[in-house]
Amino acid sequence: MKLWFKLFISSVLIVITAVNVTMTWMLSTNLSAMLANERENAAVHHEYLCTLIKDAVAYERLSTDAFMVTEDEIGNIAEKIFMAQLREGSSAVLFDESQSAITDNTDEFSLSDMFSAANDEKSISSAIKKVPSDNGEEYMIVCCSLIRLEGKNYYLTDSRNITEIYDQNREQERLSGWVSIISTVLFSVVLLIVTKLFLRPLDRVNHTLKVIAGGNYSKRLKVKGSEEFRSLSENVNLMAQSVEENYNKIQSVADERKQFIDSLSHEIKTPLTSVLGFAELMRMKPDLSSDEVLDYSSIIAEEAARLRSLSGKMMELVSTGNGSLEKHFARLDELLTEISVVFEPIIKAKGVKLNVVTEPVVIMADRDLFKSLLYNLVDNAVKASPENETVSFSCKEERGFAIITVSDNGKGIAPDEQKKVFEPFYMTDKARSRKAGGAGLGLALCAEIAKKHEAVIRLKSEVNKGTAITVTVKAGGAGYDENNK
Amino acid sequence: MAEILIVEDDENIAKMISITLSMEGHSFDVCYDGLTAEKMIGQKAYDVILLDIMLPGQSGFELLSKIKPENGAVIFLTALQDVSDKVKGLKLGAEDYIVKPFEPIELLARIEVVLRRQNKAGTVFRYGDIEADESKHTVTKGGQPVTLTPKEFELLIFFMRHKGIALTREKILYGVWGYQFMGETRTVDAHVQQIRKKLSLQNSIVTIPKVGYRLEAGDSL
Numbered sequence: 001m002k003l004w005f006k007l008f009i010s011s012v013l014i015v016i017t018a019v020n021v022t023m024t025w026m027l028s029t030n031l032s033a034m035l036a037n038e039r040e041n042a043a044v045h046h047e048y049l050c051t052l053i054k055d056a057v058a059y060e061r062l063s064t065d066a067f068m069v070t071e072d073e074i075g076n077i078a079e080k081i082f083m084a085q086l087r088e089g090s091s092a093v094l095f096d097e098s099q100s101a102i103t104d105n106t107d108e109f110s111l112s113d114m115f116s117a118a119n120d121e122k123s124i125s126s127a128i129k130k131v132p133s134d135n136g137e138e139y140m141i142v143c144c145s146l147i148r149l150e151g152k153n154y155y156l157t158d159s160r161n162i163t164e165i166y167d168q169n170r171e172q173e174r175l176s177g178w179v180s181i182i183s184t185v186l187f188s189v190v191l192l193i194v195t196k197l198f199l200r201p202l203d204r205v206n207h208t209l210k211v212i213a214g215g216n217y218s219k220r221l222k223v224k225g226s227e228e229f230r231s232l233s234e235n236v237n238l239m240a241q242s243v244e245e246n247y248n249k250i251q252s253v254a255d256e257r258k259q260f261i262d263s264l265s266h267e268i269k270t271p272l273t274s275v276l277g278f279a280e281l282m283r284m285k286p287d288l289s290s291d292e293v294l295d296y297s298s299i300i301a302e303e304a305a306r307l308r309s310l311s312g313k314m315m316e317l318v319s320t321g322n323g324s325l326e327k328h329f330a331r332l333d334e335l336l337t338e339i340s341v342v343f344e345p346i347i348k349a350k351g352v353k354l355n356v357v358t359e360p361v362v363i364m365a366d367r368d369l370f371k372s373l374l375y376n377l378v379d380n381a382v383k384a385s386p387e388n389e390t391v392s393f394s395c396k397e398e399r400g401f402a403i404i405t406v407s408d409n410g411k412g413i414a415p416d417e418q419k420k421v422f423e424p425f426y427m428t429d430k431a432r433s434r435k436a437g438g439a440g441l442g443l444a445l446c447a448e449i450a451k452k453h454e455a456v457i458r459l460k461s462e463v464n465k466g467t468a469i470t471v472t473v474k475a476g477g478a479g480y481d482e483n484n485k
Numbered sequence: 486m487a488e489i490l491i492v493e494d495d496e497n498i499a500k501m502i503s504i505t506l507s508m509e510g511h512s513f514d515v516c517y518d519g520l521t522a523e524k525m526i527g528q529k530a531y532d533v534i535l536l537d538i539m540l541p542g543q544s545g546f547e548l549l550s551k552i553k554p555e556n557g558a559v560i561f562l563t564a565l566q567d568v569s570d571k572v573k574g575l576k577l578g579a580e581d582y583i584v585k586p587f588e589p590i591e592l593l594a595r596i597e598v599v600l601r602r603q604n605k606a607g608t609v610f611r612y613g614d615i616e617a618d619e620s621k622h623t624v625t626k627g628g629q630p631v632t633l634t635p636k637e638f639e640l641l642i643f644f645m646r647h648k649g650i651a652l653t654r655e656k657i658l659y660g661v662w663g664y665q666f667m668g669e670t671r672t673v674d675a676h677v678q679q680i681r682k683k684l685s686l687q688n689s690i691v692t693i694p695k696v697g698y699r700l701e702a703g704d705s706l
Binding site: 258261262265266268269270271272273274275276277278280281283284285286299302303 | 497498502504585649653
C-alpha cells in the first residue's frame, strides 16, 4: 500500500469516528436534558392541578355548606378543572382509592405501575410511556400522585404528549448524519490534496533517483521543501556525487586500458599483417623473381624485428610496473659515462656528437632501471638529432636534487603533442619511428621508471629548435660509502 | 578489372596489398594518410576503397562518414578487437571489414564479394575452350555441355577466379566448402581429380608439392 494512501485512509477513519462519536454523544445528552426539563414541567403542572382540585373541593364544601363533598361531586369538579386547564395533547384522570377512574379515562396506557410508586401526597412519580398510535409511536410523560380529599385517598394522573421532543431528536440525528457525511467527503478531498502536496517532494526524489539509477550520474536533486526533504535531497546528492566520481574514475581507467589495448593490438597486428601477407605472397605468387624474394623476405625480417622490439619493451614496461625496486646508492656520473660508451658506435654511424658533462652526484636508484631510463632519453635525442649536431647529456647537483639533462637540436615537438609523448604507443612521426624500430613505448617506460624513483621528468621543446628533457631526482649522498656500492 | 584505392599508413602493408591486387589484375592508387585520401576520393570514382582505421590526418571513421556511395564501396581494415568498432564502421556505410592480420587471399575474396554485389564482377568465366556461367550454373567445353556436381562446379569457379595463384588445400577447403566444413584435404584432391578428368585439365591444374594446386594462367582467354 502506498504511503499517501495509508496516511489518507487512517486520517479519514479517525476523523469519521471522532465526528460520529461526538455527535451521538451530544444528541443523547441533549435529549436527556430536554426530557429532564419536561419531567420538571410536568411535575409543576401536576402539583398545580392538585392544588386547583383541592382548592375547588374546599370551596365547594364551604359554598354548599355541606359536611363533605361526595366522590361524585369531586369527580365533577375535577372534570371541570381538567376541561379548563388541559391543553391539546394532555389529559388527566382522577382515580379513587381502589384505582377506578372517577373522571373520563381516555388514556390508552396502563397506569397500574404508577399507583404503587405514588404512596404519599408529597411524592410525584413520573414516567415516559411509549404509546402506539396511527402514525408510528407517541411518547407520553405521565405523572401520578396521591391526593387526599375529604378524608379519602385519590390518585391523580396527568399525561402530556412529548412525541415532539423525540421527533426533534430524530430530526437532529438525521441532520447530523448528513453533516457527518458531507464533512467527511469535504475532509477527504482536502486531506487528499494536502497529503499529495506534502508527499510530492517524495515523488520528485523518487523520479530523480530513477534517472540516476538509470546511469545519468550527473543528475542532482534540487534542495527544497520541508526540512526532512532538504536533508534527504542533500544526502541523495552526496551519494550521487560519490557514485559519479567513482564511476568516472573507473571509466577513465577503463578508457585508458581500452586505449592501451587498442594501441597494443594495432602495434602487434600491423607488423604481423605484413609478415603474414608477404609470406603468403611468396607462397602463392607465380614466377617469383629473386629480387622479389629478397624484397619480401627483408620486409618480413624488418617487421619481425619490430615485433621483437615491441615485445622487449612491453616486457620491460610490465616488469617495471609490477616489480619492486632494489634501490642502492649509485654514482650518477658513472651511469652517464657507462651509457655514453654504449652509444659510441651508434653516434659514429649516424654522425652525431655526444657531449657528456658530469658532476659527481649520488642517488638512490635501481641501477638497471635507471640506466634504461637514461638510455631511452639519449636514444630519442640521438634519433631526433640531425647529422653533425651535438646531443648534450649532463648531470649536476642542486639544492639536494640531482638534475639530469638530455638535449638535442632536432626538429622539436609541437606543443599539443608534448603531453602525449609520454602515453604508451604515441609516436610523433610514425613512419620514421617504425623504420627505426621504435614501438612508441620508450617515453612511457621512462615515465614509469621515473614514477618508481619519485623523479620528475620535464620536457621543454620548440619546433625546429630542439628538445630538452630534464629528470630531477632526490640526491642521496649521506651514508654513501665509496667502497660499499 | 576493378579500380581500387588503398588507404593505409603502413607502407609495407600498402605494398603487400598492391602486389596482391596486381596479381588479380586490379588497378589501384595508394595513399598513406586520411587527408590525401579525401582529396583522391573527390577526384576519382573507385569501385572499392580499402580504408585503414588508424590513419594520420583524420581517422578512417571520420573519412568513412564523408564518403558517399558513388565514391566507391568501402572495405575497412582494422586491428581493433572490439565488435562495437566493426559495427560502427558498418553503420557508417562500409560494405565490409577485414581484421588485421589478414591473408592476401582473404582480401581478394572480400573484394570479389563486394564487386559481385555491385554486379561488376563477371559471372561468366572462360578458360581456353571452357566456359563457366556462374549465374546459370552451366559449364561447356568446346560448346558441349559438361555435367559437374555442385561442389565440382564451385571448385572450378574458385580456380578460374584465382588463375595463376598457388592455392593451398586449406584455402580451397575454406573457399569452396566454407568455415563449417570439417572435411579433410583429401576431399579437395578427389574433386580436383574429377575436374581434371571431366574437363581434360590434367596439364592446366598443376600440383605444387607441399602447397596445393594452381590453375596455370598462360592458357587463358
